[in-house]
Amino acid sequence: MTAGHDDRHCAAPSPSALMEAEVLTNTEVAAGLWRLRLGMPQWSRSEPSPGQFVMVRVSDDGDPLLGRPFGIAGFWLHGPTAEMEIIFRVVGKGTGFMTRWSSGSPVRLLGPLGNGFPLPPLGSRCILVAGGVGLPPLLALARSLESGGRGGDVLLLYGEANRDRMLDLDTLPDLGVRFATCTEDGSCGREGLVTDLLAAAEIGEDSLVYACGPAPMMRAVHERVSGRCLDSFYSLESRMACGFGVCAGCAVEVREGDEWTYVRVCSEGPVFSGDLLTERSFRQA
């Protein structure tokens, strides 16, 4: 296994549970934010639901060793083949390597994994709150609601630090939902935090809130909307080793009656109902 960090590839060892994919395009769409489109010649599983994720193998030579979890931002089936979109921010070694992938690079991944967002009951309104790179799974949810004819019920709120880091939502022709954006420095959209956008939005008993982003942001959303809406759902992050439930490495604390317990973000989550979460759940995420 000396595949190295470039695009040269040795045949995947067999048998393997990983799916073979090929990079269609990999482009930097904002500062440090990349949009990776993968083609899968053979898609034999059920279609992923919004909020599910994949474990991406970054290297075959053991460095980095572990797979990296990424939310599925978009998915399209074309007969037996499929196309998957991942949107990633460069934060370290693994995501750094991923920027070197270009059209034709082979990629191996495990998934789809975890439980996605429960779909809203008919007649409810959905507020999607995305902080930074928490956007991808909510894009998948918005796209899925839109293609199910429910785009009109959706309001997507998206906040970033500044304009440079922001994905321009107007470049996604299939999004088809109302959205509002904000930046901390006011360089794009409203100035402030995404929770300020949320404060300005109408939340009622027919509203469902879906959130994904940095832990402090999700905690603020949880505090604001709990008890004021029909239900709220949070896609949590945690350090993961396996991504499919066998290592217990991704534990996060949740409510269990009057007590608490640890659950696995990868297999009981990553999406949890707000009813289960406490302030500590976000501190650990």
Add this chain to the structure above:
Amino acid sequence: MTGKNRKAVPDLTVDLGRGLVLKNPVMTASGTFGYGEEASAYLDLSELGAVVVKGISEEPRRGNPPPRVVETPAGMLNSIGLQNVGVKAFLAEKLPFLLDRGATVVVNVLGSTVEEYLRVTERLSTAPVIGGIEVNISCPNVKEGGVQFGMCPDMAAGLVASLRSATDLHLMVKLSPNSGDIPGMARAVEEAGADSVSLINTITGMDIDIRTRRPALGGVFGGLSGPAIRPVALRMVYEAFGAVRIPVVGIGGIADPEHAVKFIIAGSLAVQVGTAFFLDPLTPLRVIKGIEEYLSREGMLSLADARGSLVVGDPG
């Protein structure tokens, strides 16, 4: 690969003694396979030599606070903290599933006192369908000021002797690399009645987040596993093989068939795959296939031909 001299299919069966017979030498390592439920979505559990389940204690344990895992060069540190469902729930809820899937089950047992190990072992011995017990001696002994059983040959031997008198199940004793004296430890547990030794468990380490100046793990210390520990594990397996007559089970960074073959040449009769399972759930099956191919290529009819075949010194 030219097809000349087609060799007979080598026999992969392994008899570890006292009723623990594996259809092939590849087991899953404790704590890296859960209780087999998630894994069974990817592979047929009956194709494995054995499933070694997550360490079981008398009562359920919640485990350590997060973060519980952190990556290191060619490895990872974990501080899961022995989270498990407890022996009662294991027997009622987890074991039936494993048996239904045709798995050979080895139960990793842990405790804070000799008495706790004993009670868990006695409970397990009432379930005659268990293939064997792997005794995790890397646990702190609360009656001896928290010193790990596995750090002191006398304490380890005392524990194994108690368990030996309480069960007829195969007793595999899992050695800790944190004990400096592997041959001494292996001999001590062999004399106390162990049927086999498995090694290595994780190597204690730590990591620090320099921005927050906090430990990277909630449990402060963690256990190092993965390819990074393979050379250490290989050396220790070789030492243990030289020290005892009971079978040695090699563990540590096995991710490819060639790694497993190295452990077999060093003296292992069987191996366990741990961290590499996280990277690809079919790793154990790939290792089985590769071992068979190696034996076949080398014209060996069984594992015994390769086991402990290391040539040291002048090849002349």
